[in-house]
Each structure stands twice: as C-alpha cells, then as structure tokens.
Amino acid sequence: MKSSAPTIRDVAAAAQVSTATVSKYINGAQRFSPKVEAALDVAIANLGYKSNPLAKSMITGRTNTIGLSVLDITNPHFSSILKGANRVAHDHEFSVLLVDTEETPSRERRTLEELSRRVDGMIVFSRLREKDMGWMADIDKPLVFFGSLNELPIPTVASDDHGGAFMLAQHLRMLGHKRIAYLGFSKSRRDEERLGGIYECLNAAGMELAVFDGEAPSSAEGERMCSSIVLGASRPDAVICYNDLMALGFMKEAANLGLSIPRDLSVVGFDNIPYGKYVSPALTTVDLQSERMGATAMTKLLAVIRGEPVEKLTKVAPQLVLRASTLARS
Structure with missing residues (x-):
C-alpha cells in the first residue's frame, strides 16, 4: 500500500518543533534561529514534504497568481502580450490566470469581479468607455490597465498609438500617396488615438482622409469591408487598417477582386503580428511592442502589489516596420 504524503505534523515531529x-x-x-531553520530544512528534505499552495494561500491571503484579461486570445497581438507578462511573472514566482472576454463588453464586469477573487492583482484590457468603468476602480485588488485613462486612478501601460499612426501616414505621404483611406474600429478607444495621429499628419499637408468603420477587429471584417472601399466611386491609393488582422483580410479580398498590392494600392496595419511578414506581399506595419507591453505591465503590477510607487502612465514607443505592401507612387 502506498504511504500517505508527509504532513506538517510529521515535519514538526522530526524537527522537534511545534506545527x-x-x-x-x-x-x-x-x-527563526539558524539551528531551528536547519532542523526544519533537514526534516522537510528527508520526508519529501511539499507545501499545499491552497493551504498556503488561506494562511497568507496571497495566491501568487496574477489575472490577465484580454479581448481575443486568437489575435496574436494579445498572445504576445501574454508571453511578455508571463515571462516576468515566472521570474518572480507568480502564475498567470488568463481570461478572454471575446470582444464582448457586456461580460467584462462579471468576468473581472470573479477573477479578482482568485488572484493577487489584475492586468486588464477593456472595450468599455472610461465613463462606464467606475466600478473597476472599486475592485479591491491592485490593477494595471492597458491604454490611457483620463480620470480613473488606475496605473496604465499604453502603446503610443497616436505616434505610430502618424508614422504610417507620414510614410505613405512621403511615398506620394494622395488618396488615403482608414479602415478603423470605432468601438476601441485606441481607434480614436490612431485617427488622431493620421489626421495630424494629413491635415498638415492639406490632405483629406476617407474613413470606414469596421464591426470587428478581425481578418474576416477586413475581407468583408474591402469591396466597399476599393470599388467605390473614388478608390484610394493607400489604405491604413486598424490592425494587421484587418489588413491581411483586406489584402486577400483585394487580390480576389483583381487588384495588385502594392501596384494598385498600398496597405498597412498595426501590431506587427508574426503572420504579416509571411504573406505576399509582406505587410508594412507599426510594431507596438506587444511583448514588451506585457512585460512592462506585469513589472508595474508587481510593484503595486509590493506597495511601491509607480508612475500613472507608462508609454511604450512604437516602431515602423517597412515591407513590400507599400510602393511609391509615380
């Protein structure tokens, strides 16, 4: 018969101390004194005792687990954020508990409130507008939010979407593009920041922007919206997509419609997801440093948990990645 696992009482008896x-x-x-701690170490090693994480959490009130809420785990942007966050958590002996709200704002509050009861702190993405997020500040756990917040007293980590969008628009303008369109996703607060960067660049050059609004930040939506953009009365010669997924779907359908990218129009996106460099033509994009964002957010949250002061907003600088989906106009 297999012997039962050693208990805390067995360790106490072997080390001749109390439980x-x-x-x-x-x-x-x-x-404790070196003598007592040495006796405990020997007893634990000889017995092969392993502590129960659940029992430990009941004693300390800590789970050594961080909750990470993302909007769509099938989007490689969020997978990269998870990778960066998990690496830092592992280095500090924390685990990451992932939840996916599946781009559904109506389920966010219940999901996050339930998650908060199982973790020591949370890193949160949300599609909710800030005016609808007051309840989040009342969650009794340390939080770090992805994106900029104007009023809520929650530490944040954000990509410089405005700056990244400006770089994309400037790149297209320098290539000689005159008719630029934006395929956006207005349900995201980041959409407004990206639009602002594009407008700042084009307004300075006296150029207009045709704006189209997608229903989801997905490749299927980019594919669906393509015909209404390229078969209209005034076809653009360049399209900036809200993210790489939308850009890839758009490029696929554009090819089906008989258009050549970048000869007939240039296409660019945001996020620098891995797939973008393997399609043909490879996708010009803005790298928002997703993995670094995840690592930065986790580092910031662990500091909050330790009671250390942190800056309200940490911005991660973007980088323009030039590939073959853009071409100079003659």
Whole structure:
C-alpha cells in the first residue's frame, strides 16, 4: 500500500518543533534561529514534504497568481502580450490566470469581479468607455490597465498609438500617396488615438482622409469591408487598417477582386503580428511592442502589489516596420 504524503505534523515531529513553527517557516511569515531553520530544512528534505499552495494561500491571503484579461486570445497581438507578462511573472514566482472576454463588453464586469477573487492583482484590457468603468476602480485588488485613462486612478501601460499612426501616414505621404483611406474600429478607444495621429499628419499637408468603420477587429471584417472601399466611386491609393488582422483580410479580398498590392494600392496595419511578414506581399506595419507591453505591465503590477510607487502612465514607443505592401507612387 502506498504511504500517505508527509504532513506538517510529521515535519514538526522530526524537527522537534511545534506545527505553528513549521507553518510560519514554510510560509515565510517568521524567521527563526539558524539551528531551528536547519532542523526544519533537514526534516522537510528527508520526508519529501511539499507545501499545499491552497493551504498556503488561506494562511497568507496571497495566491501568487496574477489575472490577465484580454479581448481575443486568437489575435496574436494579445498572445504576445501574454508571453511578455508571463515571462516576468515566472521570474518572480507568480502564475498567470488568463481570461478572454471575446470582444464582448457586456461580460467584462462579471468576468473581472470573479477573477479578482482568485488572484493577487489584475492586468486588464477593456472595450468599455472610461465613463462606464467606475466600478473597476472599486475592485479591491491592485490593477494595471492597458491604454490611457483620463480620470480613473488606475496605473496604465499604453502603446503610443497616436505616434505610430502618424508614422504610417507620414510614410505613405512621403511615398506620394494622395488618396488615403482608414479602415478603423470605432468601438476601441485606441481607434480614436490612431485617427488622431493620421489626421495630424494629413491635415498638415492639406490632405483629406476617407474613413470606414469596421464591426470587428478581425481578418474576416477586413475581407468583408474591402469591396466597399476599393470599388467605390473614388478608390484610394493607400489604405491604413486598424490592425494587421484587418489588413491581411483586406489584402486577400483585394487580390480576389483583381487588384495588385502594392501596384494598385498600398496597405498597412498595426501590431506587427508574426503572420504579416509571411504573406505576399509582406505587410508594412507599426510594431507596438506587444511583448514588451506585457512585460512592462506585469513589472508595474508587481510593484503595486509590493506597495511601491509607480508612475500613472507608462508609454511604450512604437516602431515602423517597412515591407513590400507599400510602393511609391509615380
């Protein structure tokens, strides 16, 4: 018959101390004399004792788990954020509990409130407008939010969407494009920032922008919207898409319609997802440093958990990635 796993009482008996002493030692709640700690280490090693994480969390009130809420885990942008966040968490002996709200704002509050009861802190993406997020500041757990907030007292990490959009528009303008369109996603607060960067660049040059609004930030939506953009009365010679997924769908349908990219029109996106460099033509994009954003947010949240002061907003600088989906106009 297999013997039962050693218990805290077995460790106490072997080290000739109380169970309370063992509990405080393994949970890091108190230090003891070198002699007592050495006896505890020997007893734990000889017995092969392993602490119960659930029992430890009940004693300390800590789970060593961080909640990460993303909008769509099938989007490689969020997968990269998870990768960066998880790396930092692992280095600090924390685990990451992931939830996916599937681009559905109506389920965010319930999901986050339930998640908060199982973790020591949370990193949150949200499609909600700031005026509808007051309840989030009342969650009794440390939070870090992805994106800019004007009023809520929550530390944030944001990409410079305005600056990245300006760079894309400037690149297209320098290539000689005159009729630029934007395929956006107005349900996202980041859409407004991207539009602002594009407008700042084009207004300075006296250029207009044709704006189209998608229903989802997906490749299927980029594919669906393509015909209404390129078969209209005034076809653009360049299209800026809200993200790379929309751009890839748009490019696929444009080819189906008989257009050549970039000969007939240039196409660009945001995020620098891995797929973008393997399509033909490879996609020009803005790298918003997704993995670095995840790592930065996790580092910031762990500092908040430790009670350390952090800056309200941390911005991650974007980088323009030039590939073959853009071409100079003669």
